[in-house]
Amino acid sequence: MKKKGQYIYEYKHPAVTADCVVFGYDGKELKILLIKRGPEKEASSTAFTGSWALPGGFMDVDKDQTIAHTAQRELKEETGLKLGIKDFREVAAFSDRDRDPRERVITIAHYALVKLAAVEASTDAEKAEWFSMKDVPSLAFDHDQILRVACSRLRQDIHFEPVGFDLMPEIFTLPQLQNLYESILEVKFDRRNFANKMKHFGMLTVVEDGTPRHGTRTPIKYRFDKENYDRLKAKGFQLEF
Amino acid sequence: MKKKGQYIYEYKHPAVTADCVVFGYDGKELKILLIKRGPEKEASSTAFTGSWALPGGFMDVDKDQTIAHTAQRELKEETGLKLGIKDFREVAAFSDRDRDPRERVITIAHYALVKLAAVEASTDAEKAEWFSMKDVPSLAFDHDQILRVACSRLRQDIHFEPVGFDLMPEIFTLPQLQNLYESILEVKFDRRNFANKMKHFGMLTVVEDGTPRHGTRTPIKYRFDKENYDRLKAKGFQLEF
DNA sequence: TCAAAAGTGTTCTCCCTACACCCATGG
DNA sequence: CCATGGGTGTAGGGAGAACACTTTTGA
Numbered sequence: 001m002k003k004k005g006q007y008i009y010e011y012k013h014p015a016v017t018a019d020c021v022v023f024g025y026d027g028k029e030l031k032i033l034l035i036k037r038g039p040e041k042e043a044s045s046t047a048f049t050g051s052w053a054l055p056g057g058f059m060d061v062d063k064d065q066t067i068a069h070t071a072q073r074e075l076k077e078e079t080g081l082k083l084g085i086k087d088f089r090e091v092a093a094f095s096d097r098d099r100d101p102r103e104r105v106i107t108i109a110h111y112a113l114v115k116l117a118a119v120e121a122s123t124d125a126e127k128a129e130w131f132s133m134k135d136v137p138s139l140a141f142d143h144d145q146i147l148r149v150a151c152s153r154l155r156q157d158i159h160f161e162p163v164g165f166d167l168m169p170e171i172f173t174l175p176q177l178q179n180l181y182e183s184i185l186e187v188k189f190d191r192r193n194f195a196n197k198m199k200h201f202g203m204l205t206v207v208e209d210g211t212p213r214h215g216t217r218t219p220i221k222y223r224f225d226k227e228n229y230d231r232l233k234a235k236g237f238q239l240e241f
Numbered sequence: 242m243k244k245k246g247q248y249i250y251e252y253k254h255p256a257v258t259a260d261c262v263v264f265g266y267d268g269k270e271l272k273i274l275l276i277k278r279g280p281e282k283e284a285s286s287t288a289f290t291g292s293w294a295l296p297g298g299f300m301d302v303d304k305d306q307t308i309a310h311t312a313q314r315e316l317k318e319e320t321g322l323k324l325g326i327k328d329f330r331e332v333a334a335f336s337d338r339d340r341d342p343r344e345r346v347i348t349i350a351h352y353a354l355v356k357l358a359a360v361e362a363s364t365d366a367e368k369a370e371w372f373s374m375k376d377v378p379s380l381a382f383d384h385d386q387i388l389r390v391a392c393s394r395l396r397q398d399i400h401f402e403p404v405g406f407d408l409m410p411e412i413f414t415l416p417q418l419q420n421l422y423e424s425i426l427e428v429k430f431d432r433r434n435f436a437n438k439m440k441h442f443g444m445l446t447v448v449e450d451g452t453p454r455h456g457t458r459t460p461i462k463y464r465f466d467k468e469n470y471d472r473l474k475a476k477g478f479q480l481e482f
Numbered sequence: 483t484c485a486a487a488a489g490t491g492t493t494c495t496c497c498c499t500a501c502a503c504c505c506a507t508g509g
Numbered sequence: 510c511c512a513t514g515g516g517t518g519t520a521g522g523g524a525g526a527a528c529a530c531t532t533t534t535g536a
Contacts, residue, residue: 012302013254061253
């Protein structure tokens with residue numbers, strides 16, 4: 001138990017938190033990871049108890065090398081998910097004076113893209129739950145707004161980075177990839193045009209061309225070609241939709 | 242004079258600042274606004290005295306409604322420039338543990354675009370100076386890095402927003418506009434293609450078609466059509482280069 | 483008078499778009 | 510057996526890129 005009143009400053013300092021919007025894709029729907037704010041988890045949880053919220057928490061000034069490390073640490077603590085530091089992309093700072101009723105808190109929102117199938121097991125089901133984007137509940141604090149901004153940020157980024165790489169399972173089908181893009185951008189594409197566009201990037205490798213060559217109902221399986229993916233990412237990427 | 246040690250927190254809080262990268266364009270070169278860190282301006286200026294830095298300063302937890310208001314206020318205090326709150330666009334948070342030798346400080350960097358001709362007079366020449374992007378000196382703290390990120394952010398944004406509107410003087414010529422885009426993106430364009438592209442957006446209005454119709458060395462003057470500009474901005478903008 | 487700057491229009495190519503048919507599987 | 514889902518190719522249009530010549534002014 002820490003003593004109170006240990007830290008003294010000449011000027012008022014705001015508290016700083018990092019919040020995480022973790023997107024996952026199960027091959028059908030885009031989902032995000034939320035936590036239930038417990039009534040007594042920690043001293044800071046005395047607001048919005050019982051409501052759903054984005055995982056996140058206060059920066060540890062001594063331990064966290066950057067605010068992304070805060071995001072990483074808090075996500076692990078609150079949901080069990082351990083992601084690499086480079087998986088976190090900054091969305092924006094949220095600093096409205098009244099966004100937290102307890103004290104002045106500014107948060108740096110981050111988002112991360114994960115292969116849902118690979119990590120679903122490691123999320124602590126006691127505290128955290130995956131929600132389809134279509135039925136996200138109302139969230140604590142200004143987390144609704146943060147989520148909206150994170151989504152629009154993802155929609156931007158998708159034009160410049162082959163985002164699918166991070167969200168898709170190792171092995172996937174073209175309809176799944178198309179469905180992901182459609183879920184994120186909230187539009188519909190023509191099957192053939194989408195397939196052509198993707199194939200022209202040369203990022204896709206056929207995994208298992210199981211006999212039935214074409215005109216079958218079971219889709220062809222692909223994996224990403226990591227080399228070409230890295231080349232594309234380095235030299236920039238332009239995706240028109 | 243404030244008393245020291247007034248503010249006590251249960252946990253360590255980082256200090257939070259806002260820094261500003263203010264871009265201006267004089268029709269020839271892209272410039273940014275820097276301040277000289279004085280030896281005794283304020284308590285916080287005891288590091289990097291004498292070096293050039295981005296304008297910015299500590300968040301006032303009581304006064305600043307958002308971190309953008311911090312940027313606005315500090316820019317005014319340090320350079321004399323009074324911009325609207327919506328002129329500030331967030332770049333990113335910089336939070337490396339050792340970015341400030343004095344205490345843990347995280348900064349939210351912003352950028353702003355101004356009509357240099359219109360504001361040059363109101364910048365306080367005692368403290369602030371406009372530097373061509375080509376001869377920016379080495380900056381205090383991690384401001385070199387912040388500037389680099391701000392530039393790449395501007396390069397991104399230019400594809401989606403008709404950025405020229407904010408940077409160009411009221412009256413301008415096509416070569417000036419082209420030069421601006423070339424300065425920001427660090428590329429060269431074909432005169433005719435650039436002109437066609439811009440004209441197709443319908444944002445340009447001829448101001449003064451002074452007799453010599455074509456084949457003259459004095460360029461045609463334009464102004465932006467604010468209505469069409471707003472329409473374009475609202476419905477999104479796609480600029481391929 | 484010569485070099486540098488600015489205005490203009492056309493062609494070609496490529497990519498995006500729209501669109502129809504066949505096959506296989508599962509209910 | 511029929512509905513659903515998935516795979517494939519082509520033709521047309523629009524927009525970007527490449528390209529040369531003329532005029533004026535300032536050195």
